[in-house]
Amino acid sequence: MWLGFWLALFGLALGVLIGLNVPLLLPGAYAKYLSVAALAALDSIFGGIRAGMEDTFDNTIFITGFFSNALLAAGLAFAGERLGIDLYLAAVVAFGVRLFQNLAIIRRHLLKK
Amino acid sequence: MRWPTYISITLVALVTGLLLTFQFRVSSRIEQGVPAGRAQELATELHQLDAEISRLQSEVSDLEAKLRQATKGQQQALAAMAGELTKAKIAAGLTAVSGPGIEITLDNPPLLLKTGRPASLYVIRDEDLLRIVNELRGAGAEAVSINGQRIVATSEIRFAAPFINVNLTRIVPPYHVLAIGKTDHLQAAVSIPGGVVEYLKDLGVRVEIQPHDKLTVPAYTGTRQHTYAKPVQSR
Numbered sequence: 001m002w003l004g005f006w007l008a009l010f011g012l013a014l015g016v017l018i019g020l021n022v023p024l025l026l027p028g029a030y031a032k033y034l035s036v037a038a039l040a041a042l043d044s045i046f047g048g049i050r051a052g053m054e055d056t057f058d059n060t061i062f063i064t065g066f067f068s069n070a071l072l073a074a075g076l077a078f079a080g081e082r083l084g085i086d087l088y089l090a091a092v093v094a095f096g097v098r099l100f101q102n103l104a105i106i107r108r109h110l111l112k113k
Numbered sequence: 114m115r116w117p118t119y120i121s122i123t124l125v126a127l128v129t130g131l132l133l134t135f136q137f138r139v140s141s142r143i144e145q146g147v148p149a150g151r152a153q154e155l156a157t158e159l160h161q162l163d164a165e166i167s168r169l170q171s172e173v174s175d176l177e178a179k180l181r182q183a184t185k186g187q188q189q190a191l192a193a194m195a196g197e198l199t200k201a202k203i204a205a206g207l208t209a210v211s212g213p214g215i216e217i218t219l220d221n222p223p224l225l226l227k228t229g230r231p232a233s234l235y236v237i238r239d240e241d242l243l244r245i246v247n248e249l250r251g252a253g254a255e256a257v258s259i260n261g262q263r264i265v266a267t268s269e270i271r272f273a274a275p276f277i278n279v280n281l282t283r284i285v286p287p288y289h290v291l292a293i294g295k296t297d298h299l300q301a302a303v304s305i306p307g308g309v310v311e312y313l314k315d316l317g318v319r320v321e322i323q324p325h326d327k328l329t330v331p332a333y334t335g336t337r338q339h340t341y342a343k344p345v346q347s348r
Contacts, residue, residue: 004122011123015130019138029152031139038132045129063121070132 032081033074036091040073041066043095046102053109069095203256206265210256211329212293215300215322217245217310220287222317235316237286239272242279244309245290246270252302254292256330260284263333280335287319296324 026034044066051057073091080087202208221236246264249257257264262279264270269278276283292299300322304310310320 004119007119007123008126011126012130015127015132016134017130018127019131019134022135025142026135026139031136034132034136034139038129038136041125041129041132045125048125057118059115059118059121063125066125066128070128 032088033077036077036088036095037070037074039092039095039099040069043099043102044069046099046106050102050105050109053106206256206263206333209329209332210293211327212255213296213324213326214254214256214291214293214328214330215296215303215324216328217290217292217303218287218319218321218323219245219290219313220319223319235318237277237288237313237318239270239277241309241313241318242277242288242290243270245303248302248309249290249292249294249299252294252298254294254299256291256293258291258330260289261331263331265333267337268333280333282335291328291330293328293330300324 044062047065048057048062051062073088073095076091077088080090199208203210219237219241222234242259246257246259259270259279262268262282262284264279268280271278273283276285277288278284302308304322310322313320
């Protein structure tokens with residue numbers, strides 16, 4: 001359990017380090033899609049933590065869910081932009097609601113201990 | 114937990130960190146820069162301004178062509194005015210002119226060798242010169258001068274003993290009267306029988322008339338002041 005925690009912290013730090021030092025920067029027009037993708041990623045992570053606490057954690061579901069959620073959210077936002085529908089709002093609402101649900105469940109699990 | 118789980122956790126954390134930092138950097142940059150919607154707005158504005166620029170450029174070239182035409186007209190007007198000025202100067206005697214004409218030389222009666230006295234007591238008077246000038250003008254002389262003094266509209270020929278003044282300048286014999294005009298007419302006008310030359314010759318004055326193909330009449334050199342005469346505004 002603690003190994004996983006430290007590994008996650010290490011990966012996060014590495015990602016932040018790389019992200020801060022990469023010279024190339026996405027154009028401002030793609031910031032919207034990136035934000036939705038980041039939100040989806042956060043949702044997947046909290047979903048994973050919740051699953052780990054409920055002892056239903058499945059590595060395959062976690063990893064596929066993480067990437068497919070992020071990519072789908074960004075892709076939907078992109079498609080919505082092309083179609084003139086603010087689909088990224090839908091993604092933000094959906095992922096936001098799930099994020100808070102997951103956080104609430106994690107909080108209860110932590111309190112029950 | 115098994116190893117793939119650790120790997121996936123690390124990977125996910127790494128990607129999340131990357132995404133978050135990227136997003137952070139991009140949005141912090143956007144705050145300094147131009148929003149996406151504003152960029153589109155500016156792009157359309159740019160297009161409009163480009164169209165306006167081309168429109169104004171065509172207008173500029175159009176106006177330049179008009180200006181060129183206008184200045185061309187101005188140059189023509191300037192040339193016409195310069196021509197008018199030259200004509201006016203010739204008419205006023207303010208410029209030296211040359212052309213065909215006659216030269217009349219008048220001198221007082223010669224002194225006789227024997228007695229040392231003049232052959233005739235007559236001396237050329239201002240009226241004689243006036244008559245000659247009058248005849249020449251009547252015969253169409255375009256420019257007349259006496260001893261280098263151009264006869265203009267305000268010129269006087271007047272006796273101021275013992276000299277004759279022309280243009281307020283003393284002139285002394287022999288008198289050289291230059292006249293530009295049609296040579297035959299001028300010559301005929303002064304040498305007509307019973308005319309001024311015959312009359313002077315009868316009085317013992319030496320008169321010579323010589324036609325020239327080209328002679329030069331000098332310009333009026335005096336000052337011109339119009340203190341009292343002012344042009345009348347014609348309606």
